[in-house]
Amino acid sequence: MKLQYLGTAAAEGFPALFCECDTCRRAREAGGKNLRMRTGLLVNDTALIDFPPDVMAMMQYRGIRFSAVRDIFVSHSHxxxxxVEDLVMRRGPVFCVIENDRPIHVHMNAMSKQRLDEYIPYEREPYDGYMRITVNEYFKTYEAENGVRFTFLPADHAPKEQAGFYVIEDGEKTAVYANDTGFFPEETMAYLKTLSIDFLSLDCTYGPRDLDRGHMGIPANRRVVKELREAGALKADATIVIHHFTHNCGLLHEELEREVEKDGFLVSYDGMIVEL
Ligand SMILES: [Zn+2]
Ligand SMILES: [Zn+2]
Ligand SMILES: [Zn+2]
Structure with missing residues (x-):
């Protein structure tokens, strides 16, 4: 299984769009891995988790080919x-030309679909000609065209909607890609404990701060890992990644790396590829 982090920041980006705080200033000066776009994960080049506002930059500056993406799995409506505005650019042949084009499949919760439906730029041509929408249900598994299966689990995030994250399985490896969640809800934890996890990616919005509602920081990440490890759900050689950072964490990439060195966690950066 090939996993590629397209972006690793929270909503405001890192450095943040309008921000002049010390962390953002240091991140701008240092550049490199400290420049983080909003989050997205490419799975085997043809399935995508989340559709962030930076897809255009990812395509133009990193050579990511979104035309190859056949399935999109959205975590929540934020x-x-x-x-939604860039998602409708998938409408061919006006905005894109793809040989033998067929509708793509987009999975999202009800609030995300509502946002999409409210944004109808071309009322006479609805989006169902080029993308089919499935409204996700918790604990249900959906198979992408590339054969990879995605199971949608409840997150502790955005209580007004069914925010979630995904377990990714290809028959050989099991990956958990969890962003925008506080410490996992009980039912989610119970489900994860039935798995044998090769790869775990955790929300680390708060960096070193000990907060665990809505998002997590490193201390909460450690508690998740400990609980899954004690339950035997995490393989001994599992890869553990922290991601979805904001300037509020106060740390640059190398400082985050030092913070979790003893834990053996990897600090994600934009473009990072993990092969399982
Ligand atoms: Zn987010
Ligand atoms: Zn800042
Ligand atoms: Zn969110």
Whole structure:
């Protein structure tokens, strides 16, 4: 399984769009891995988790080919995970030309679909000609065209909607890609404990701060890992990644790396590829 982090920041980006705080200033000066776009994960090049507002930059500056994406799995309706305006640019042949084009499949919760439906730029041509929408249900598994299965689990985030994250399985490896969640809800934890996890990616919005509602920081990440490890759900050689950072964490990439060195966690950066 090939996993590629397209972006690793929270909604405001890192450095943040309008921000002049010390962390953003240091991140701008240092550049490199400290420049983080909003989050998205490419799975085997043809399935995508989340559709952030930075897809255009990812295509133009990083050579990501979104025309190859056949399935999109959205975690929740927040703007850093779903850019409805750019999603409708998939409409061919006006905005894109793809040989033998067929509708793509987009999975999202009800609130995300509502956002999409409210944004109808071309009323006479609805989007169902080029993308089919499935409204996700918790604990249900959906198979992408590339054969990879995605199971949608409840997150502790945005209580007004069914925010969630995904377990990704290809028959050989099991990956958990969890962003925009506080410490996992009980039912989610119970489900994860039935798995044998090769890869775990955790929300680390708060960096070193000990907060665990809505998002997590490193101390909460450690508690998740400990609980899954004690339950035998995490393989001994599992890859553990922290991601979805904001300037509020106060740390640059290398400082985050030092913070979790003893834990053996990897600090994600934009473009990072993990092969399982
Ligand atoms: Zn987010
Ligand atoms: Zn800042
Ligand atoms: Zn969110």
């Amino acid at each position: 703007s850093d995970h779903l850019d």
